[in-house]
Amino acid sequence: MGEDLTKSSMKFFSDPQLCYADILPPSQVRARIQVAVLNFLKILTSPDPAISNLPLIDRKPSNRKVSEGILTDVSWIFLSHSVSSRSLMKSNAAKAFVRVWKVMEMCLQILEQNKKVTQRELFYKLLCDSPDYFSSQLQVNRTIQDVVALLRCSRHSLGIMASSRGIVAGRLYLQEPDQEVVDCAACGSSGYPISGDLNLLDKLAMETDARYIIVVEKHAIFQRLAEDRVFNQVPSILITASGYPDIATRFLLHRMSRSFPELPIFALVDWNPAGLAILCTYKFGSVGMGLEAYRYACNVKWLGLREADLRLIPEESFVPLKPRDLQIAKSLTSLELLQDNHRQELELMVQSGKRAEIEALYFHGYDYLGKYIAKKIVQADYI
Template sequence: MDDLSNSSMKFFSDQKLCYADILPPYEARARIQVAVLNFLKLLNSPDPSISDLPLINRKSSNSRVSEGILTNVSWIFLSHSFCTRSLMKANAAKAFIRVWKVMAMCFEILVQEKRVTQRELFYKLLCDSPDYFSSQLQKRIDEISHKSGFSVYYQEPNKEAVDCSACGSSGYAISGDLELLESLVMKTDARYIIVVEKHAIFQRLAEDRVFNQIPSILLTAKGYPDIATRFLLHRMSRAFPDLPILALVDWNPAGLAILCTFKFGSIGMGLEAYRYACNVKWLGVRGNDLQLIPEQSLAPLKPRDWQIAKSLKASEILQENYREELELMTQSGHRAEIEALYVHGFDYLGKYIAKKIVQANYI
């Protein structure tokens, strides 16, 4: 009865979900125009005022985890808690102006019927309004991901199919255009999808043609996952629903955060995390792999690792075995990078991955 009650609670908690609409350009323009008109009406009223801007609260306290009842995919979502940006408050004035400048730039792009990436938008705002935007405000956004694999064919509309496994150690660069990624035709005889944190590790595995030893698709975002890589992975999970998705990341809080972003989404993108979440399993590096790594190859956790660990511990997203791994990291005060496994030889990584897959040693 308790299990049924808990399931019901999880089901109905989704009713609190706050999400972002995907709108056609004309409707997005119309919404911006309405916002401007409402702002001007208040300014022109007998009792003029400048209205505050209500924005969805993107703090962890406003995040929840949706656990699928009919699916094994969970994701982060944001609830209906708002914060305000006010021109009248000194500490919020710049943020207030930034919102309007972003809307103005988006409106201009929509009118011109252009397509831009978030990175392009950020740098245009940085050039046009340096007083309100700084490089410190930018969260890392990459426009391309790389993919390689075991007889993976990738075909854009009206173009010839590309065999990604024949693209060499650099893999095949994927467009950041989500509409294009949605229209891809993909075929494969692979049996696994392996998500790799680092581009250098991706190149090593591709150079060793590990996808011939383990029939797999290799994918990397070259660090923290951008939207295009997350979308592509979700797209592949729909195209090949029977393929397990396995992640190879550093054994540190940052690596775990990257894994969790692929698996659950992020609070910053909580309005649309459900569009990108995938059932990713943690292949390595994990605590039980430390016996393979010499003590001198371990490094102390960095200040940023401690910050990320604190944030992860405070969140609701970590399943128990992930939380245990995080606890082990912080108790030891050390981190282990994937490259530490090279102590056994540069060709060891493929053997390490193959053994873990054969033993189903992933969580």
Template sequence: MESSLSNQFVEIDKLRAQLLEKVEIMADCQHVEEVIGSQEVLTRIENVILGVVTSLSKNEAPVLVLHNRFSWANISFDSAIGLQLTSQSAVTTIRSDCPSSVTKFAHILKILSVIYKLVQSNSYATKRDIYYNNTQLFGSQRNVDCIVDDISCMLKVPRRTLHVLATCKGLISGDLCYLEEDSTRVDCHSSSIAVAVSSNVVGIKNILYIVSSAKFVLIVEKDATFQRLLDDDFCTKLSPCIMITGKGVPDVNSRLMVRKLWDTLHIPVFALVDADPHGIEIMCIYKYGSVSMSFEAHSLTVPSVMWLGLLPSDLRRLRVPEDALIPLTQRDESKLNSLLRRPYVTSQPDWQREMELMQRSKVKAEIQSLTTIAPDFLTSIYLPNKLRYGGWV
């Protein structure tokens, strides 16, 4: 295999050339993310508080207006960007005089005050720090996470500009070195130990400080599969590449990192996920974004992501043993039907055909099912052949 590496990835090299040709077109299709300075963030927070004070001075109950981030009715789709929150999206009113919303009203004001101090002092805190600063008030970490995103959407400010960081669960490995904002050098070349994805991806210094000769980026759905590829030294044995996993549903930092690599290196991005509705949805989050974070689509989505595997059609083609296939549950079928109704499916007819095949066969399979063919089938045969002959959709 090593002797033919120069000829192995002709399809990927062609694909990279096509991507480079499209970079300018894609840039024209997407709005450049507005650079918002600290003073502007402070001003926007002050305007929110001014509105609250003005209402109080008029003996009126203060209200806060939030975009409804969880409704498909507020979402539009652009194939060059992904899912976006529409400018005329429906809103939710958080009233200070309503028993059902007064607690959330208080949470928002408290977190706004925390953010104001962070931005003003040019310091940072994690969402976990904010929660543990007043656990009795916030009740749960999930409340804090949701409110920080609500504030980001309300102020029209990327969350990282609020100086609030999230603890990252993602891992990255492969042919990549970069500099953090504080000039710490991060080397991802280790063949045995992965590096945690940065909690401040935006702070990674660009272009000259991101060094890689990778041919492609491989998104891996599961940590177990990622570790298997790492143990098999996949990133160097086959071809220089970069692997990243969000350990299931990806956190924002993992998505930011994939987007950063795509923007900087202009190389193909492939997804390796289970042949089940959950895996497909995870892949769609990387490619098209999520409804709840659609207000940040421009910096989180990678519309060029390609589905490398595991494809439903692979199960029949490779004759995966019947005892390795799992019947779809009612919940799986519901999720699959939901995916087929998504606005982006019509722009991906090959994906649609694969999902319809799963719908008809009523079975799913994990990536690990390939070990029933041979223990090293994934790394020695499946992935090399897929990448060599263009077996992606």
């Protein structure tokens, strides 16, 4: 059984380098955890125990690869099968080694109880049960990624829900199983909150008469557009994760892209490296999520702000780039998938040393954003 599961977990897509995380039912996840424990115990009881390393898929940028979709415009970041390790014998890695087993133990309990927990809930449980090993949310988040990399199954399969900041509004009808239909255009500026339960999101029935999907970087801009009912001026669905995109928002956007493949997806982000990084996360995925990125990638086009829009913004509205901006720009420069025109815009940001935020367009009035979006969408240079 162990050998079959190991082979199953090592499967690849048509690209033999691509390493991915399976979506599995609880019974199979429990079996993988049990096999991992049995293998560990087998090594531990051998005449010459060699338990110093725990092999994991390497999540470093150096192990990052690029997949170009066949018969689709969607490309994504993925991780190859290069392996890193957590060491029990090195003092700086021993606790990380133990954390993997602690999280697997907790996930096994969650699955046996048929429960779902958020990463935050898991952190507090581990903080109480194992305070010597878990003192921060970041440690839990990284360990979850380790467990995904070890077992080759998605975090959702482990019983871990995605905490969601996402909301959606506009010309979209949603229906959860056995529930009333929700008209997202009638949800006001607050929008419809996106559930962190990916199983529920996967079962949503969706209908739309929109012609576009607009991804909005900021919550406040989303609220302005929803309050102005821009989705009636430009027949569209609005969606935001209120900053850097969480898994649930990316999952729903991906689902919409599959359900409504004829709808182009546009992103409205700040003209700065962070805005472009947010767009790229929706478009390609992220290195940290390399084993699952393909489940969330969408062909998102950059609507604005763009270099051509800077003439619309008064000089007083520009803000100097911060050190963090330059770090993000450096990371984006190394991204193989970055389109040439996007790379040129990034270089211009760095050369100019300044950034512009969407709110600067309010110089033309609070109702200007709708006009701006309508004009940009009909232009030919929005890609």
